[in-house]
Amino acid sequence: MENETNPVYKDERYGQSRELFYFYEEGGKFEKKVGYHPDGSRIILQQAWDLFNERIEEAKQKALAGKVSPVVYYMEKTLVSPLDLSMHTGISLWRVKRHFKPRVFKRLNDKTLAKYAEVFKVSIDQLKNIE
Amino acid sequence: MTKLDFEHRQSGHCESGVTSNLLNYHGFKISEPLVFGIGTGLFFSYLPFLKMQHAPVTSFRVWPGMVFDRATKAIGAKTRIHTFSDPKESMDLLDRTLEKGIPVGLQVGTFHLPFFPPEYRMHYNMHNMVVYGKENGSYLISDTVIEKPVTITYEDLMRVRFAKGAFAPKGRMYYPFEVPSEIDLKPAVIAGIRKTAYYMTGVPFPLIGVKGIRYLSRRMRNWQKKYGEAKASYYLGQVLRMEEEVGTAGAGFRFIYGAFLHEAADVINQPWLRDISFEMGENANKWREFSYVGSRNCKKRAKPEESYDMLADMLLDCAGREEKIFRKLSKIR
Numbered sequence: 001m002e003n004e005t006n007p008v009y010k011d012e013r014y015g016q017s018r019e020l021f022y023f024y025e026e027g028g029k030f031e032k033k034v035g036y037h038p039d040g041s042r043i044i045l046q047q048a049w050d051l052f053n054e055r056i057e058e059a060k061q062k063a064l065a066g067k068v069s070p071v072v073y074y075m076e077k078t079l080v081s082p083l084d085l086s087m088h089t090g091i092s093l094w095r096v097k098r099h100f101k102p103r104v105f106k107r108l109n110d111k112t113l114a115k116y117a118e119v120f121k122v123s124i125d126q127l128k129n130i131e
Numbered sequence: 132m133t134k135l136d137f138e139h140r141q142s143g144h145c146e147s148g149v150t151s152n153l154l155n156y157h158g159f160k161i162s163e164p165l166v167f168g169i170g171t172g173l174f175f176s177y178l179p180f181l182k183m184q185h186a187p188v189t190s191f192r193v194w195p196g197m198v199f200d201r202a203t204k205a206i207g208a209k210t211r212i213h214t215f216s217d218p219k220e221s222m223d224l225l226d227r228t229l230e231k232g233i234p235v236g237l238q239v240g241t242f243h244l245p246f247f248p249p250e251y252r253m254h255y256n257m258h259n260m261v262v263y264g265k266e267n268g269s270y271l272i273s274d275t276v277i278e279k280p281v282t283i284t285y286e287d288l289m290r291v292r293f294a295k296g297a298f299a300p301k302g303r304m305y306y307p308f309e310v311p312s313e314i315d316l317k318p319a320v321i322a323g324i325r326k327t328a329y330y331m332t333g334v335p336f337p338l339i340g341v342k343g344i345r346y347l348s349r350r351m352r353n354w355q356k357k358y359g360e361a362k363a364s365y366y367l368g369q370v371l372r373m374e375e376e377v378g379t380a381g382a383g384f385r386f387i388y389g390a391f392l393h394e395a396a397d398v399i400n401q402p403w404l405r406d407i408s409f410e411m412g413e414n415a416n417k418w419r420e421f422s423y424v425g426s427r428n429c430k431k432r433a434k435p436e437e438s439y440d441m442l443a444d445m446l447l448d449c450a451g452r453e454e455k456i457f458r459k460l461s462k463i464r
Contacts, residue, residue, distance in 0.1 A: 014250035018278055020141045022164075022386035024412030028405070030390040034141060034278065040426035041375050045250050047368045047429050048184065079242070079253055080296065081182070088295040 069105035148275035168391030170198030186369035205319035240294025385415035
């Protein structure tokens with residue numbers, strides 16, 4: 001079942017590493033082999049990344065149109081949920097959710113913005129103006 | 132500048148691999164499946180009220196840290212476990228421990244782990260790896276997922292040790308420092324099997340063990356109607372990712388557990404366990420088939436009869452097999 005060649009991904013950085021897998025063959029033999037992961041794993045992993053990318057793109061469009069704040073875009077880009085984001089920044093969940101509104105986001109002070117910028121690994125300027 | 136003579140062995144599951152490698156360093160030869168079994172690694176739970184990466188949590192393993200705790204305790208090794216609030220302090224203690232000549236296991240988050248395969252780089256804070264030395268300011272790492280030993284810089288290591296979010300590692304480090312050379316593994320193996328059998332069949336809570344698999348199967352039948360095509364497909368994908376993704380050694384640890392039972396039959400000299408290990412192997416193959424059909428379903432390449440109903444039936448079949456296996460195992464003496 002293991003693959004001898006690497007599975008092909010849309011993103012070519014993926015699927016380059018070989019892992020250890022256990023197998024059972026009829027007749028009672030447990031074996032371990034090192035190989036690339038099987039095609040099934042490739043599909044489900046790609047599915048997850050597809051959803052992430054879709055959400056990032058959607059959030060980006062909304063943020064550019066001014067419907068949501070850039071926090072939403074960067075949140076999707078770092079693959080976190082609002083609850084995770086609240087844990088990462090140390091800002092309470094309901095405040096994080098409020099910061100999703102552009103109107104509230106505009107009034108944020110630099111201290112709060114810095115917290116977000118640190119988690120998203122961008123500068124405050126980039127946080128305010130997304131490309 | 133320390134470099135310990137640590138043997139890097141790739142393994143299927145990160146935590147039991149790390150534990151086995153650490154014990155191996157101290158001269159206690161023990162295989163990965165044996166650690167996994169003694170540490171009661173096998174589990175099942177489905178928690179629809181907890182969301183991870185936009186889908187309900189399905190878990191095929193016990194809480195992180197448990198395998199190391201249980202396995203080392205069962206063989207009578209002396210261990211230390213530390214967590215920290217101050218990152219600086221945690222790195223200092225790590226350095227001091229390495230200088231004493233003890234390799235250290237670390238719990239880390241995977242999102243910022245530079246050498247980790249990019250397709251797995253999501254927020255997952257329960258990964259384990261071993262630090263076995265320091266050279267030119269960067270640390271030597273044995274990560275059981277990666278084929279070869281790797282290195283990581285001071286800043287990167289500090290960041291992954293203090294990754295935030297759910298199950299934050301808080302710099303957790305652990306190591307055995309005194310390991311008995313020879314020990315009768317029999318009581319440890321028996322206790323491990325009994326505990327796992329209890330988890331899988333005995334817990335009076337519907338979301339855990341065999342009951343959890345049945346519950347998931349019931350829910351799965353309604354996914355399409357309840358959530359629509361796209362979301363149902365993603366939920367199914369999430370179950371499969373938990374089952375097959377990095378660090379399960381395939382089929383949600385069922386293969387590795389089968390290998391454990393196979394080995395245990397010799398260790399405690401009870402040949403009937405070998406027959407059960409074959410049943411476990413077949414069960415694991417069924418899980419593998421489930422994930423195979425499921426992934427085709429995710430790609431919308433499934434034949435019409437391979438619907439969610441069929442997948443749910445496959446799960447029921449697995450649940451039935453596992454119930455039989457663990458009812459027998461619970462009678463072990």
